[in-house]
Amino acid sequence: MSSSRADIHDNIGWADARPVVSVLIPFLRDDPEPLLRQLDTEAAALAGRVELVLLDDGTGDAALTARLKAVIDALALPARLVTLSDNEGRARGRNRLTIAARGHAWLFLDSDMKPDDPRFLQIWVDLAGRDNPAVAFGGFSLKQAPRDRRFAVHRALSGASECVRAAQRARTPEKYVYTSNLLVRRDVFGFESFDPGFTGWGWEDVEWAMRVSRRFAVVHIDNPATHMGLDTVTDLARKFDQGAANFARVVALHPQIVQTYPSYKAARALKRLPALPMARRLMKDAALSPLLPTRVRAFALRMYRAAVYADAI
Known part of the structure; x- marks a missing residue:
């Protein structure tokens, strides 16, 4: 304590x-x-x-x-x-x-x-x-x-x-x-x-x-x-950034369980992208764009989270 x-x-x-x-x-x-x-x-x-x-x-x-x-x-x-x-x-x-x-x-x-x-x-x-x-x-x-x-x-x-x-x-x-x-x-x-x-x-x-x-x-x-x-998209993206180290800790502690999660599978797939930093910025930009439909922005934000996690595992 x-x-x-x-x-x-x-x-x-x-x-x-x-x-x-x-x-x-x-x-x-x-x-x-x-x-x-x-x-x-x-x-x-x-x-x-x-x-x-x-x-x-x-x-x-x-x-x-x-x-x-x-x-x-x-x-x-x-x-x-x-x-x-x-x-x-x-x-x-x-x-x-x-x-x-x-x-x-x-x-x-x-x-x-x-x-x-x-x-x-x-x-x-x-x-x-x-x-x-x-x-x-x-x-x-x-x-x-x-x-x-x-x-x-x-x-x-x-x-x-x-x-x-x-x-x-x-x-x-x-x-x-x-x-x-x-x-x-x-x-x-x-x-x-x-x-x-x-x-x-x-x-x-x-x-x-x-x-x-x-x-x-x-x-x-x-x-x-x-x-x-x-939260707004900006606040959610910040929380995802803050949560990356915690996600990595869960993966290290419980690999067999976490490997079945879609978030982990997506992160592993994105980790193989040679231009991941650029892709991550584009995903965030799409999530922030008020011109896109909500469902598209939500998908982009999910992918941004997976891209952030990809850097941590």
């Missing part, structure tokens, strides 16, 4: 709570207030079975911290806010969240998600009590996502590769595991935590699932939440 200082703020319901499920919400420069208020609408029906644990991973915004403390104090759900002085990263931050969690099961939920079902938390609590799964993923949707034209390419990408029903996800269960809507039983995390060797953006949750799936069953259900934080 890093030397980052942590300020801890609990609301009045925290001390005496005996939760079944702990909802773990990391954020960095995002505002989780809308998510908190929506989750709190279920408080009466949950009857103390859920707590919220938030981690500000080094945003450094005193005004945001003060406002969130006031929001948390007004919640009916028991809640804790942990505010770090420095950024620890996605893997370390999520590992730190689990230290404060007291439930039998933990629901990792990103701060830019918006549950689609008004009984979202109740469905998770019922599943934890009834089936006690080791790992369960609830799924993504775009049901409530913004329809701004600048996010059209991300909508197309996400709709094709991430927003799939449980039956399809279950065919390759370790591949469709994201910490944006993920239930994990406490004892499972005792065997496998997130690898702090992953830094920057992406792949730390999929790699964790690869390890976990060797010991435990990974279950998929349809209890989706909308990913509200869609």
Whole structure:
């Protein structure tokens, strides 16, 4: 664990709570207030079975911290806010969240998600009590996502590769595991935590699932939440650049699994191109071009990602 200082703020319901499920919400420069208020609408029906644990991973915004403390104090759900002085990263931050969690099961939920079902938390609590799964993923949707034209390419990408029903996800269960809507039983995390060797953006949750799936069953259900934080093409390209080293790490750790993925096959094929740097620039330019149809731009961006990964493997 890093030397980052942590300020801890609990609301009045925290001390005496005996939760079944702990909802773990990391954020960095995002505002989780809308998510908190929506989750709190279920408080009466949950009857103390859920707590919220938030981690500000080094945003450094005193005004945001003060406002969130006031929001948390007004919640009916028991809640804790942990505010770090420095950024620890996605893997370390999520590992730190689990230290404060007291439930039998933990629901990792990103701060830019918006549950689609008004009984979202109740469905998770019922599943934890009834089936006690080791790992369960609830799924993504775009049901409530913004329809701004600048996010059209991300909508197309996400709709094709991430927003799939449980039956399809279950065919390759370790591949469709994201910490944006993920239930994990406490004892499972005792065997496998997130690898702090992953830094920057992406792949730390999929790699964790690869390890976990060797010991435990990974279950998929349809209890989706909308990913509200869609990105522009420029932002997505930057994230793909940042994620290249993480992809290479996954390939090194789990070659037999990753070699079956289309992203790996595409990267290997592109690696043989003698003019890969030029091709990568052309792919990015095509993805950025507002003159091209959205489906063409989305394909170009997928190819750009594969070209970036090709340099890393």
